[in-house]
Amino acid sequence: MSATFEPLGSSIPRPTLASAALPKRVRRVLEHLYALVSDEMARQLEHMLGEFEQQLFKHADQARTSAQQAAHLETLRTARLNRSDLVPQFLALLEGELTTVRDPTPHQDTPAALPTFRDLRLVDDGEADEANLLRSIAIRHEARAGLPLLLLGQRFGVLGGAPAFDADRLPVGPYHLCRILSEATHSLQITPEARLHLYKVFDQHVMSGYAQLVETMNALLARENVLPSLSFVPVRNRGKAQRQGQAAGQGQGPGQDEAQPRGQREDAMVPRRGADASSPLFDPLRPHTAWPGQPVPRHGDDQDSYVSLRNLLNGRRELMDKLRTGGDTGAPRPTLSAHDISSALAGLQSMPAHATPPRNLNDVRQTLLAQARQQRGEAATLTREDADTFELLDQFYNEIGRELRNDAAVSSLLNRLQVPLLRLALQDQAFFVRQEHPARQLLNAVAEAGAHWLPKEEADPALNEQLRRAVDHVVEHYDGDDGVFESANQQLQEHLRLMARKAEVAERRHVEAARGKEKLVLAKHQATEAITEALHDQKLPKFVHTLLTQAWTDVLTLTLLRHGEESDEWQRQLEATRQIIAANTVENRAPAPEPLGEDIEQALTQVGYHVDDAGAISRQLTTGHAANDDAATRTELALKLKSRTRLGEDEAPRTQDIQPRNPHEQECWQHLRTLPFGTWFEFDLEVPGEIIRRRLSWFSPLTDNALFVNQRGQRVGEQSLDSLARQMASGRARIVTVEKSRLVDRAWNAVVSALSNLVSSPAPQQASA
Secondary structure (H helix, E strand, O other): OOOOOOOOOOOOOOOOOOOOOOOHHHHHHHHHHHHHHHHHHHHHHHHHHHHHHHHHHHHHHHHOOOHHHHHHHHHHHHHHHHHHHHHHHHHHHHHHOOOOOOOOOOOOOOOOOOOHHHHHHOHHHHHHHHHHHHHHHHHHHHHHHHHHHHHHHHHHHHHHHHOOOOOOOOOOOOOHHHHHHHHHHHHHHOOOOHHHHHHHHHHHHOOOHHHHHHHHHHHHHHHOOOOOOOOOOOOOOHHHHHHHHHHOOOOOOOOOHHOOOOOHHHHHOOOOOOOOOOOOOOOOOEEEEOOOOOOOOOOOOOOOOHHHHHHHHHHHHHHHHHHHHOOOOOOOOOOHHHHHHHHHHHHOOOOOOOOOOOOHHHHHHHHHHHHHHHOOOOOOEEHHHHHHHHHHHHHHHHHHHHOOOOOOOOOOHHHHHHHHHHHHHHHHHHHHHOOHHHHHHHHHHHHHHHHHHHHHHOOHHHHHHHHHHHHHHHHHHHOOHHHHHHHHHHHHHHHHHHHHHHHHHHHHHHHHHHHHHHHHHHHHHHHHHHHHHHOOOOOOOHHHHHHHHHHHHHHHHHHHHOOOOHHHHHHHHHHHHHHHHHHOOOOOOOOOOOOOHHHHHHHHHHHOOOOHOOOOOOOOOOOOOHHHHOOHHHHHHHHHHHHOOOOOOOOOOOOOOOOOOOEEEEEEHHHOOOOOEEEEEEEEOOOOOOOOOOOOOEEEOOEEEEEOOOOOOOOEEEEHHHHHHHHOOOOOOOEOEEEOHHHHHHHHHHHHHHHHHHHHHHHHHHHHO
């Protein structure tokens, strides 16, 4: 559900999603969307306010006059006093915008009333600057997220029951977010100049991840079945002659295509859903990238699959009859009706929870026949169709059991679920062939919670509780109604989607951190190369060389990160580097310019050095070789440098030499660099037969570093693509494909494969086996 925040002292009622006049499904989808956006925006806005306060303090420290310093400090004091109101105000306004998704839009052709002379006023310069700055921010991020915003506008058109929303009409679009920020910043009670500075910080620290946030919103709406198959395909304009030639080849005149109804032409261009396995829309060998609980592309359900399965079972039955030494010469036994079987299974299903259920479906079958013998006074049997269902489900359960851990706690849940599933399969044979059947999805969710690729220490107690509730709901309420499975699965899938959203957010944070580390490593490497190039085999005093390669390298690294290689700041620091080297060259020492010392001291304080240490280092770097004879000063500085944590010290690049790869390893390495982010891998553990799944969240083509997370989006480790390629070549790591992503699909494919191999094998070989 959505949460509404109001700053203290506010008595103006604001619209909420809970009170909005919206359809139930639209409200639920918007609440989920608001929960996602509010979590992300609240975190980013808090970070923005912290950065804003730091910059205000920096401006106050560097102010040229006492009046400017007092103004900055007053703004800082006011911002700190009222900062707790900005985020709740922003989120309340954002929720209010979402409630207007179905409000009618004003007609553009309606002439606006001309303002009277009394309505005219001079626009304040600060007000105009604010509007222009916010509009430029919105335009820039609209261009950066152009395609995702286009798809998001299409989906909001569905939610609003209207044509597609433009970027300036989207409640979560860049224009609305900037306008909401403009209204929310009034709660800070800061000056217009300070608001302009805050907008720039908002652009740098909040909107920098807006494009990725739009993609996440699109993924959430797709999971909520709001245009789940929506994609962008560029339309190629064909020439008139080509269109006429195609029309003539189809027996149509040049104008018949235009005369065709618009709906029919659009239907002809829209790709059909439910493509089979041979369709290019479905690739079973495509890497699996979805989180647990997210939809996975599947091929269409084959309506003849169950008939083929029964043929395989008939072939198996005939083969087993041939291998028997003797036949059954007794009188045929009466068969149990569907009503008798359902009644008997209902009695088994209603057993108390503390009672011991049947261990497997073979026990269920024997119990069923034993009860029938007691009631009838004679032995009975199952029809061939019912016997096939018992046999298929029993093999299905056996294959699922091979995929579980030995200590899996979900085994008891699967055991309780087998009788309701058997009753369902006896009356709905689509359970075996329809991959998106609710009962099959429920079975997969329960089984994957105890899969052998999931470590026991990573089990989620909250998920296990949801699974227990879902199984209890089915066992207690199922009596032939498929809606019981559907309702239980729907509640469970909502919890899985919530877990997937949380995992996405956690993963995104780790990816951002990894990208930041990569930028730091590359910037530090480039700064080191710049100093090496500036030295050019010139001899410097040893201590000056140490200061240059340590403290001054941190300065160059930070300059690269903040301003970039093409900036004037970077060029000034390079010139300062050359001046430092010239002032300390042993052979031809040149005097350092007067402002160089102040520039070095200011740059070192920005890196984090204390003012006294920065001044001492600056004097050592600028006064030349003759003034560097103070041994006590050098020793004290050396000890401080040694104990100080340098910028990017923990993220130093790997220096070990990479052994040459063989052709197979090189092929794996090249294939890894083409994989999409989010690909799942299976790794063999030291214990034979034990595997674990990990998600390749991100890798760098520059540093060759790869980041892996677990099912919850938590970082579990990093390794190089070279190491991963060697593991793949040796068979200790494998890419999880769509075909083998779900546990029940793997188990079912194993059942079909076993039956096919048994039936296709020659009878003499079976007999000798």
